[in-house]
Amino acid sequence: MTATAHALIGASLALKLANPYIGIPAALISHFIADMVPHWDAGTNHRKKTKLRLQIEATADVVIGFVLVFLLFRNHVDPLYLYSMVIVAQLPDWLESPYSMLGLNIPPFSTVHALQHRIQSRMQLPWGLVTQVVSVGIILVYSLWGL
Numbered sequence: 001m002t003a004t005a006h007a008l009i010g011a012s013l014a015l016k017l018a019n020p021y022i023g024i025p026a027a028l029i030s031h032f033i034a035d036m037v038p039h040w041d042a043g044t045n046h047r048k049k050t051k052l053r054l055q056i057e058a059t060a061d062v063v064i065g066f067v068l069v070f071l072l073f074r075n076h077v078d079p080l081y082l083y084s085m086v087i088v089a090q091l092p093d094w095l096e097s098p099y100s101m102l103g104l105n106i107p108p109f110s111t112v113h114a115l116q117h118r119i120q121s122r123m124q125l126p127w128g129l130v131t132q133v134v135s136v137g138i139i140l141v142y143s144l145w146g147l
Contacts, residue, residue: 004065031092045124095112
């Protein structure tokens with residue numbers, strides 16, 4: 001999933017799980033569950049992209065996620081806990097980035113890459129983005145409005 005999707009899921013969990021001893025592990029687990037949903041992200045078709053393009057897309061994705069989390073959740077959750085949950089929900093991608101962006105084929109980066117590669121379920125545009133919008137939309141509606 002995109003970093004934005006992981007960020008919004010992590011923020012939603014922060015809102016619903018106020019106890020960090022439960023919330024932080026849930027945010028980490030949410031990353032792997034979310035990546036099992038067929039999706040598109042910056043890494044889709046990464047071999048056809050330049051490293052610069054991949055870095056720009058990934059950076060923009062992270063920034064968009066942080067901004068949306070701020071706009072939607074800033075009045076609902078303590079900012080330290082909120083962004084801790086966002087970062088933990090994105091953590092496997094952060095740990096994989098030295099492998100994918102810098103070619104550091106050493107643990108823990110290569111280990112996280114291997115794990116993520118096994119569970120990823122990629123899908124081309126537009127449907128790979130539609131699955132995320134629907135999945136994350138349902139989570140946001142539940143967490144923010146309790147429907």
